[in-house]
Amino acid sequence: MAISRLLEKFLFTVKQFRLMSGRDFFINRYLQLGWEFRGIKARQAIRINQTNAKGKSILERLLSVGVKLEKIPFLDSGYWVSGSKVSVGATAEYLLGLYSVQEAAAQIPPALFSDLKGKTVLDACAAPGGKTVEVSDLMGNTGVVVALDVSKKRLAALANHLERCHFSNAVVYNMDARSASKLNLKFDKILLDAPCSGNFASDPFWFKRRTLKDVERNSALQKELLCEAEKCLVPGGELIYSTCSLEPEENELNMDWAVKNLNLQIKEINCYGEKGLTDVFGQTLDPSVAYCRRMWPGLTQGFFVCKLTKRGG
Amino acid sequence: MKQLLLFSSQFGAKIVLNPELVLERSKRYYLVSERLKKLARGNFYAAGLYLGKIKNGVFFPSFNLLNMLVDVAENKVILDKKAAWLFICGRDVFRTGIMRVYGARGKGAFTLVLNDFGECLGFGRIIHSLDDEDARVVIQNVLDVGDFLRREK
Structure with missing residues (x-):
């Protein structure tokens, strides 16, 4: 009896999980909120630490090591990484605290x-x-x-x-x-x-x-x-x-x-x-x-x- | 505090710190402002400027402390771009990569290692006289900023 009740509870939980989760469930919710789903991956971005980078030509320095940046129009110190030969989380400028990697x-x-x-x-x-x-x-x-x-x-x-x-x-x-x-x-x-x-x-x-x-x-x-x-x-x-x-x-x-x-x-x-x-x-x-x-x-x-x-x- | 000052003196640097503004927590030392001191209650995790830690009786400096030493230290070397990059990758310094030397040049001395912008990349120990033209590797890497990546692994 107890086992059948446990099984029933388990099946109910699985059913609930299926009803209230999954890609289609959430995509349908977004549609109800007025947004049509598009598969998008967040772009890598950096933020210049203004206090540390004052007077330093940080953008030129990054370009010289192969990091191409694109200004983010709605942020004061933010740049998208549009291409890079090196990991932006491992340059000397990053390790010296001149910028942070931040979406x-x-x-x-x-x-x-x-x-x-x-x-x-x-x-x-x-x-x-x-x-x-x-x-x-x-x-x-x-x-x-x-x-x-x-x-x-x-x-x-x-x-x-x-x-x-x-x-x-x-x-x-x-x-x-x-x-x-x-x-x-x-x-x-x-x-x-x-x-x-x-x-x-x-x-x-x-x-x-x-x-x-x-x-x-x-x-x-x-x-x-x-x-x-x-x-x-x-x-x-x-x-x-x-x-x-x-x-x-x-x-x-x-x-x-x-x-x-x-x-x-x-x-x-x-x-x-x-x-x-x-x-x-x-x-x-x-x-x-x-x-x-x-x-x-x-x-x-x-x-x-x-x-x-x-x-x- | 004593070990911190001893460490600094190895570079020919004298730094003056108000002992009342240096806080210790789990053998880690922090320099705080008066305002921060009032807020840093006994159980804080970190506060103000981290200066370094003592582990097994040995003082390990922070990069904040090394930065504080840049202006007052006598012993400094400035590396070219390639040598600077190799240094932050954990490598020792070749004599040919040194652009300028300030202060000590002899074997056994400690020296700050800077890039061509004058930014501190870490420090090392001179293992062959910097005047020895036959020597290839002259400064042994003791600590470099690449440590930030290594310590998170």
Whole structure:
């Protein structure tokens, strides 16, 4: 009896998995959201570390070793690698911290903060540290960045990244960002590049790996992270929320939830991407969700970004 | 802290660090600002500028520290492009690859290794006098920036 019940449960789980996962399932979802699937692979990109590269002809130096670059029109310091005789992650210029290898869309969130110099900034889910280094760079190595990550293993990469780029304004903790308020600090700016389900443009096995269950689990975690971030933010402070997921549960629906349940409001941003969706599978969202930016895979990988501020500033 | 200063003196460099702003965590040393010091609670993973670590009683410098030494060190060599590339690949330095020498030239001395832009690629130990025209390999690679790739493997 118990075995047959277990078998029944197992078959139900398999059925659910088949119903709520797979390439066709997700492609159909994207179609419902207004985007027709195209198989796209994210292009390799780099970001010049302006603090370190000041006065150095970095583009000419890279060209001389066979790295051809193409300016990314919507980024200040971003370049696509249009051809290279060498690995861009192994040149002398990379090892000297003059640039970082960072996908185009991933360069957008830190650039959305206003006036970072001298501020106290929280990078809530920081490892492996690409955005932490970008924030430090935009701050001109002034102020303080508190970088947290729950994985100690990944923090080694973050520390290496900071050392390679010679930034000295960060303090790093092995800590779950859901406990960030235990630091007893208030932050002027918070970057919440939340753990997410990812997208097919940066993971060729994405459709085989992911189910709607994963998306729902990540969405719940992201809500917890948003709650904690709001607690740690000064009134009027800025919170940049981003994911590399295409699923609205991790993006627009979370932002709709945040403006309705937390002391946060969405600010209009001017960056690459389409307006956030305000009609998701028949559900109408707060109109301010349109201020978010959704990047369907194309010029960039799949990405979502939103700027929020804490009310009362 | 003592070992850090001893290490620096091997290059003929004197660096002045405020001991109150040097934090130690798991035998790793960090230079922090006053502001950062207030935020770096006891259990931090890393803070400020990583200076180096002590392992089995030996001091291992960071590249931040080597960079701090560039302006104050007496012992430096500048390599041509090919020798610089080979050096960051972990190779020793051939006499023919050296464009300029500052400070020590004799066997046994430690020297910073720079590229032709004056950027620090690491350091090495002179194993044959830099004036010895018969010697081929003259500087043994001790540490180079290619280590960033090796340590992640």
